Amino acid sequence: MSTTKILDGKETARQIRLELAAEVEKIKARGDKIPHLAAVLVGNDGGSETYVSFKVKDCKEVGFGSTLIRRPDTITESELLQLVAELNDNDEIDGFIVQLPLPNHIDTHKVITAIDPNKDVDGFHPTNVGRMALGLPGFLPATPSGIIELLKRNGIDPSGKHCVIIGRSNIVGSPLSILLSRNAAYANATVTLCHSKTQNMSAITRQADILISALGRPGFVKADMIKEGAVVIDVGTTRVPDSSKISGFALKGDVQYDEVSVKTSAITPVPGGVGPMTRVALLMNTFKAAKL
């Protein structure tokens, strides 16, 4: 049985926030404009309320400016597009996000592509996705970028390693496969992207030096899917009912932590692993946007 290193995303993210706060102090001392993030929240979805309030709170903590713009879920698509255009033109706002999901009567893709790519701190605009794939400067999506930052700050270089990713979503698995494959620092991995159509998945995951699961199925990754000494990154955060919690639910990762962690050399916990890194990645993008 090996001893595994816990990749503490909460602590790593806290460190990064301290560094950002120090940068903000320097900017203030110079009398320059501090970074400012705007978040657009349409309707009253419970999850979205929580996520957006975290984003505003994180900005406050590091000293960024932030603006929360609420609109009722009766807003029309053209009104929302008008708001996006105003934010694009507003020099006070360095970057902004439109919290998803949007109500069904609004074309999400239309809204995202209306955002100025230079203010698209979520990195969801096709131009930013393309820049990423081409190795050009741009905004990286928060979760993949947060994962790479977590590896980097824990001295785990994917270069030459076999990284296996489970799940091909547009916001995690697919962009992460692109990022880890690139010829760049903390990349250069041999990447295999697995998904629902993959056959013999265990035979593939057992080859992984670094296994990243972004499936959203609690307990999917079991000990027999892991090579001894592998690094395991768990992106899954599924709410499962738990009467012992005041909230009535617990967050569960994709990884069967107890049995897997005894085989790994390093592993992320859930919660406190990838989640906090995703949050801080948005701050890092906002800081980058302010420098543009």
Next chain:
Amino acid sequence: MSTTKILDGKETARQIRLELAAEVEKIKARGDKIPHLAAVLVGNDGGSETYVSFKVKDCKEVGFGSTLIRRPDTITESELLQLVAELNDNDEIDGFIVQLPLPNHIDTHKVITAIDPNKDVDGFHPTNVGRMALGLPGFLPATPSGIIELLKRNGIDPSGKHCVIIGRSNIVGSPLSILLSRNAAYANATVTLCHSKTQNMSAITRQADILISALGRPGFVKADMIKEGAVVIDVGTTRVPDSSKISGFALKGDVQYDEVSVKTSAITPVPGGVGPMTRVALLMNTFKAAKL
């Protein structure tokens, strides 16, 4: 020893050109505008001259309009950008390409991003690369799209198969890894992308149900790197000196054809495999552009 199927790109491309020619006849019969491709050729690079002349010839064969625009290699960047802007605005031109490489004093990326994504039939613009990665409609780069068309027309569905790609270039390996992974028809493969930093490459390539080599190193892929019954796609086309040819050179693929083809279930020859499919993919994109 298995009998292998030769994936005849030359013949498949000829079939597609016949189909496109029939479509052009229908368009003419309706009195509508026929598709029109423009190609910008800067300077007198031998390879570029050849490629552009093929593109013009291919257009003629299927009945597309074509315009070859020559500029001396002394053209300034701003003059070239001005030309791109004119082509963007010219309603006669459905799609156009700027033949690469460009002279060193011109910023290639600036020129490519100046092209209207809706006329970017090479599929090199970051917006088209991003659209591809997000599974949105757009122009696909010619070689990856030609390879998938070749598989499709030969009844080889990558769905659920393990595809191993050697080489992560922006125009072949990297976009092909994205395309083959997507949840779409003639995709849905488990994809591993290998490159110069990959360790134990043979151990990975031997797992491939479909192996695609896009490295540009003659004879790199040998029999011991192949699983019995695999499909092998050879994207390499390197000119090697050959005194028996009038031209003084022969085109060599990445694959050691003689020893590999006795193990495969299907294989592309070089020349006559991927090359003709790349050429015809540009025609398919031009046809698509004309319908926009």
